[in-house]
Amino acid sequence: MGLPDSSQDLSTEMEVDAFRRIFPLRFFERHLSESLRPDARPLGKARDTIVNPGLVSTADGSALAKIGSTTMLAAIRMEVMTPSTDSPDEGCIALEFHMPPICSPTVRPGRPADAAPVISKRLSDTILSSGMIDLKELCLVSGKAAWMGYLDIYCLNADGALFDAALLSAVAAFSNLEIPVVALNDNGRIVAISGGKDEDNASIIEKKAVNKEKRKLTLKNIPFSLTCILHKKYILADPTTEEESIMDTLVTVVLDSSDQMVSLYKSGGTVLAYSSAVKSCVELARKRAKELKQILGEMDID
Amino acid sequence: MEIDREDGRTPNQLRPLACSRNILHRPHGSASWSQGDTKVLAAVYGPKAGTKKNENAEKACFEVIWKPKTGQIGKVEKEYEMIMKRTIQSICVLTVNPNTTTSVIIQVVHDDGSLLPCAINAACAALVDAGIPMKHLAVAICCCLADNGYVVLDPNKLEEKKMSAFAYLVFPNTTLSVLPEGSSVADGEPVEHGIITSVTHGVMSVDDYFLCVENGCAAAASLSAFFRKNFQQSQRDSSKAG
Numbered sequence: 001m002g003l004p005d006s007s008q009d010l011s012t013e014m015e016v017d018a019f020r021r022i023f024p025l026r027f028f029e030r031h032l033s034e035s036l037r038p039d040a041r042p043l044g045k046a047r048d049t050i051v052n053p054g055l056v057s058t059a060d061g062s063a064l065a066k067i068g069s070t071t072m073l074a075a076i077r078m079e080v081m082t083p084s085t086d087s088p089d090e091g092c093i094a095l096e097f098h099m100p101p102i103c104s105p106t107v108r109p110g111r112p113a114d115a116a117p118v119i120s121k122r123l124s125d126t127i128l129s130s131g132m133i134d135l136k137e138l139c140l141v142s143g144k145a146a147w148m149g150y151l152d153i154y155c156l157n158a159d160g161a162l163f164d165a166a167l168l169s170a171v172a173a174f175s176n177l178e179i180p181v182v183a184l185n186d187n188g189r190i191v192a193i194s195g196g197k198d199e200d201n202a203s204i205i206e207k208k209a210v211n212k213e214k215r216k217l218t219l220k221n222i223p224f225s226l227t228c229i230l231h232k233k234y235i236l237a238d239p240t241t242e243e244e245s246i247m248d249t250l251v252t253v254v255l256d257s258s259d260q261m262v263s264l265y266k267s268g269g270t271v272l273a274y275s276s277a278v279k280s281c282v283e284l285a286r287k288r289a290k291e292l293k294q295i296l297g298e299m300d301i302d
Numbered sequence: 303m304e305i306d307r308e309d310g311r312t313p314n315q316l317r318p319l320a321c322s323r324n325i326l327h328r329p330h331g332s333a334s335w336s337q338g339d340t341k342v343l344a345a346v347y348g349p350k351a352g353t354k355k356n357e358n359a360e361k362a363c364f365e366v367i368w369k370p371k372t373g374q375i376g377k378v379e380k381e382y383e384m385i386m387k388r389t390i391q392s393i394c395v396l397t398v399n400p401n402t403t404t405s406v407i408i409q410v411v412h413d414d415g416s417l418l419p420c421a422i423n424a425a426c427a428a429l430v431d432a433g434i435p436m437k438h439l440a441v442a443i444c445c446c447l448a449d450n451g452y453v454v455l456d457p458n459k460l461e462e463k464k465m466s467a468f469a470y471l472v473f474p475n476t477t478l479s480v481l482p483e484g485s486s487v488a489d490g491e492p493v494e495h496g497i498i499t500s501v502t503h504g505v506m507s508v509d510d511y512f513l514c515v516e517n518g519c520a521a522a523a524s525l526s527a528f529f530r531k532n533f534q535q536s537q538r539d540s541s542k543a544g
Contacts, residue, residue: 106356114380114384115384117376117377117380117381118377118380118381118384120377121377121378121380121381122381125503129467129503129504129505130505131505221505248388249392256505259507259508260505260506260507260508261502261505261506261507261508261511262505263502263503264469264500264502264511265500265501265502266497266498266499266500266501267384267385267388267389267499267501268385268387268388268389268390268391268392268498268499269388269392269498270392272474272493272496272497272498273496273497273500274495274496274497275495275512275515278497278512278515282508
């Protein structure tokens with residue numbers, strides 16, 4: 001057989017970088033048999049994660065999340081709108097995930113990346129179904145005015161595990177969000193109060209039950225996600241782009257703070273997921289959820 | 303405590319299935335699949351020469367085009383296209399026709415719940431009709447979780463909206479083997495219990511998810527039997543005609 005023999009012959013003479021490019025699967029399997037990955041991580045460990053809140057001063061809430069090299073910037077802008085008649089007491093959230101050409105050599109301007117609308121939909125499904133945000137908190141005047149949150153997530157560097165990083169940046173942006181102060185003016189319309197001009201404050205009616213100071217949303221059941229690769233007997237947590245391109249079976253588990261499963265997403269892939277593999281992925285996701293909870297907790301204190 | 307379903311089905315009962323193949327003449331393969339009132343048409347064109355830009359030229363490439371019944375194509379359709387493309391790629395033998403593209407077009411005729419599983423089943427039937435080489439079929443089922451913890455299979459649209467959570471599960475079909483050992487086993491579990499694709503909506507506990515998988519597996523076995531019977535029937539009919 002051509003390929004296996006030739007790789008054995010050349011492997012002693014070839015440079016590591018060349019071997020990595022020409023026989024990527026063999027390169028990775030050599031590492032996996034020692035329970036390691038090329039970047040010296042053990043199989044179940046995720047990359048270093050950093051969350052920086054409040055970077056975008058013009059937005060009402062923002063956060064930058066980095067998992068390894070994958071970088072996501074999330075920003076929320078709040079606007080007042082009239083709620084729909086089916087749910088007069090609820091606001092709404094519009095989520096958009098963008099993959100600009102800066103993030104990856106495969107993304108070109110003018111042609112949106114294949115993954116972008118899919119990740120966008122998965123994120124909005126996850127955030128809405130996890131119940132992290134109570135839409136009733138976004139209501140201002142029942143039936144007349146409610147907050148609409150435009151959450152935009154920009155991928156600045158796509159190096160694998162895009163969904164995990166995007167979800168983390170969205171959650172961090174929501175916990176950083178401060179709802180602007182508004183009041184109801186004479187015409188019955190909501191106006192924003194900026195700073196404190198005395199004549200404006202005097203002319204505004206005794207604040208018809210709208211917020212007096214910038215408030216934060218209460219977040220319950222925060223979702224945390226972990227993407228794993230299944231390859232033969234191995235389960236690799238938090239893959240990089242290189243690993244994702246070679247081994248195509250990805251499982252994303254999203255757990256919330258009360259250990260309920262918000263989503264288990266496996267989309268095709270050569271390896272079938274048996275219950276044992278799914279259980280191991282859920283275990284890894286639990287550990288990761290604890291780590292992320294701690295990271296978000298540290299961020300809030302700052 | 304039993305669940306009362308509006309149409310009188312038991313929780314594990316599927317809606318009446320109907321599958322017809324070779325219904326369109328221009329595509330190389332076509333099928334229509336209906337589960338109760340949900341009906342989907344699938345057409346397969348291919349293999350055609352050449353692959354798309356970012357795809358691996360040493361393997362066959364698949365593209366899925368999803369056409370909803372009404373409205374413009376949005377993120378929902380793009381997500382379905384990506385899920386179906388990856389599922390089809392995992393069941394087809396990609397090395398037989400390298401550097402080719404096979405298109406699968408899905409047209410939703412009526413949506414009454416459990417739409418994505420219906421489309422995956424229709425696509426499999428159409429791929430068989432077109433003669434695309436596959437390792438096994440993908441059998442798709444929707445499992446819902448009711449508030450009292452019961453698993454309800456193959457819901458219609460009203461049931462899907464009422465339920466607290468649901469999962470679309472895709473399994474490989476059961477094998478009918480002439481070997482005395484029966485179906486092949488990997489890791490101590492039969493191959494049919496492996497999940498090809500799983501998409502969940504709504505919050506459920508981990509144990510509930512495994513309960514859905516168990517029930518889905520059992521239903522997949524009866525769906526596999528339906529596929530087999532349907533294909534053998536049309537095989538007999540065509541051999542009589544030809």
